[in-house]
Amino acid sequence: MSTLCVPSHVPSVAEDCEQLHKAFSGWGTNEGLIISILGHRNAAQRKLIRQVYAETYGEDLLKALDKELTSDFERVVKVWTLDDAYLANEATKKWTSSNQVLVEIACARSPKELLLAREAYHALFKKSLEEDVAHHTSGDFRKLLVPLVSSYRYGGDDVNLILAKSEAKILHEKISAKEYSCDDIVRILSTRSKAQINATLNQYKNEFGNDINKDLKADAKDEYLSILRATVKCLVNPEKYFEKVLRLAINRQGTDEGALTRVVATRAEVDMKIIKEEYQKRSSVPLDKAIAKDTTGDYENMLLALLGHEEEA
Amino acid sequence: MSTLCVPSHVPSVAEDCEQLHKAFSGWGTNEGLIISILGHRNAAQRKLIRQVYAETYGEDLLKALDKELTSDFERVVKVWTLDDAYLANEATKKWTSSNQVLVEIACARSPKELLLAREAYHALFKKSLEEDVAHHTSGDFRKLLVPLVSSYRYGGDDVNLILAKSEAKILHEKISAKEYSCDDIVRILSTRSKAQINATLNQYKNEFGNDINKDLKADAKDEYLSILRATVKCLVNPEKYFEKVLRLAINRQGTDEGALTRVVATRAEVDMKIIKEEYQKRSSVPLDKAIAKDTTGDYENMLLALLGHEEEA
Numbered sequence: 001m002s003t004l005c006v007p008s009h010v011p012s013v014a015e016d017c018e019q020l021h022k023a024f025s026g027w028g029t030n031e032g033l034i035i036s037i038l039g040h041r042n043a044a045q046r047k048l049i050r051q052v053y054a055e056t057y058g059e060d061l062l063k064a065l066d067k068e069l070t071s072d073f074e075r076v077v078k079v080w081t082l083d084d085a086y087l088a089n090e091a092t093k094k095w096t097s098s099n100q101v102l103v104e105i106a107c108a109r110s111p112k113e114l115l116l117a118r119e120a121y122h123a124l125f126k127k128s129l130e131e132d133v134a135h136h137t138s139g140d141f142r143k144l145l146v147p148l149v150s151s152y153r154y155g156g157d158d159v160n161l162i163l164a165k166s167e168a169k170i171l172h173e174k175i176s177a178k179e180y181s182c183d184d185i186v187r188i189l190s191t192r193s194k195a196q197i198n199a200t201l202n203q204y205k206n207e208f209g210n211d212i213n214k215d216l217k218a219d220a221k222d223e224y225l226s227i228l229r230a231t232v233k234c235l236v237n238p239e240k241y242f243e244k245v246l247r248l249a250i251n252r253q254g255t256d257e258g259a260l261t262r263v264v265a266t267r268a269e270v271d272m273k274i275i276k277e278e279y280q281k282r283s284s285v286p287l288d289k290a291i292a293k294d295t296t297g298d299y300e301n302m303l304l305a306l307l308g309h310e311e312e313a
Numbered sequence: 314m315s316t317l318c319v320p321s322h323v324p325s326v327a328e329d330c331e332q333l334h335k336a337f338s339g340w341g342t343n344e345g346l347i348i349s350i351l352g353h354r355n356a357a358q359r360k361l362i363r364q365v366y367a368e369t370y371g372e373d374l375l376k377a378l379d380k381e382l383t384s385d386f387e388r389v390v391k392v393w394t395l396d397d398a399y400l401a402n403e404a405t406k407k408w409t410s411s412n413q414v415l416v417e418i419a420c421a422r423s424p425k426e427l428l429l430a431r432e433a434y435h436a437l438f439k440k441s442l443e444e445d446v447a448h449h450t451s452g453d454f455r456k457l458l459v460p461l462v463s464s465y466r467y468g469g470d471d472v473n474l475i476l477a478k479s480e481a482k483i484l485h486e487k488i489s490a491k492e493y494s495c496d497d498i499v500r501i502l503s504t505r506s507k508a509q510i511n512a513t514l515n516q517y518k519n520e521f522g523n524d525i526n527k528d529l530k531a532d533a534k535d536e537y538l539s540i541l542r543a544t545v546k547c548l549v550n551p552e553k554y555f556e557k558v559l560r561l562a563i564n565r566q567g568t569d570e571g572a573l574t575r576v577v578a579t580r581a582e583v584d585m586k587i588i589k590e591e592y593q594k595r596s597s598v599p600l601d602k603a604i605a606k607d608t609t610g611d612y613e614n615m616l617l618a619l620l621g622h623e624e625e626a
Contacts, residue, residue: 126471134500154441191444193444
């Protein structure tokens, strides 16, 4: 479901590093060369490149990117090269209630991926992700977000339908009473497996008529409700969630490059194929065309490379 | 710091399994043989024995122990052979507010060990530890226990002293206001690293005069406060905590075999040497002597084997 194109014959890591180093050297930077390498390597390969680059040139690749690249192009190359631990750390530092990055990392990754990000967080920042989230948030947001980022859900498909029925009822009662941040809603969304939550939300719809997210829209401007809806979508339907983030980023007055970059860089290797299909269905325009229309230069080229678009070299 | 004695020359796993199988066979069970094997193998060896036993005899070793052993001896051999995931699962099912097993598993293990227990929990029970804890508890207990068992603390020694000072102040304010289950106390105890919490509690004592646990004793009979004190002790001074559990288990009218078994079986391989020293300092009687006086037969022999006591074969 990835849109990333890795060539069938990949150069050695040493060669990749040498080429990257060359791209940074001399007068001006060779952005095309950077895209042709980094835009066509998977996560494991990129990790290895960072490691060998640092060993060979005594400088973190990230530092080199910092120095050589600018603005949106720099950002997309960096988000693509970094891992979730960095994104999460950044999000804890500039937390605003509308920041959904933490929800995405906590809910749209597999339980194992979230765990690896937490492990990387320890190594990089000498503290835990959850303590930073807890420290930088408050009130209802903290109540929901700390358990979400601390979760290590069961990852299997086993589902308990009796439980799904009873918890659908609990959710409906609490939502009807507008107790959106009550213990039960937080508990169900932050501890149950994705398969179990999916079953519960199906029961919810069967039993009470509405998608839960429709019932969570009582006040469309309430930031906590919007985070709650993002949580639900990232858990049970991440492709639809990301399609909408992309659509809003592209359609609004003045493209939201931050969101565009984040979604393309974090989903290209996961489910971007499906996101593209969803986008086309919903907007009647291919995603690459829409992005090409809204962006330019190296930034555009990098995004399109990640979307699997053939480059006009 | 372990009291477990593993012989310098350990028989092959196949031999161990054969001997165990022999111990279960025929008329009567050879308890001495079981102790001489299982009482002298480390966790990795016991795990391998269970695996090979199942492959060789088509029966889980646990089932065999179930059938052949009884009462306290059965319990100590099983707790010793099982891992934390089982103990935790048992604890979620028969939760009473005085049950401190979950606190011990969440706080007296290393962050990595807790994580491995959660992973084993997924595999064994097809759900997460935290969802079971959340489902079976309520109120203040749930508020504290779910984040504790969900924690994946930073495990390093780095400490932020400014943070320690400010959080010591927060703890003191909340405790003075008797807000024992407030967000801040739960957040600090469930997300900060053990080294950081230790620094914070040192600040607390320097600044406000008392050990925090003294201030958490406002009502000695309050079950939530007692769980909170256990949390603090398991985090910063597990040996003292377990020494006291042992001391109370032995000294009370009618030994508390449940607690005795749990502490010996879960700490023999961790810090039992220190616990023994603490016990002797505090009670002026060696722990082995005290246990030998309070227990009999195979149960006594197994406990003493785990305490590193030379067996009088």
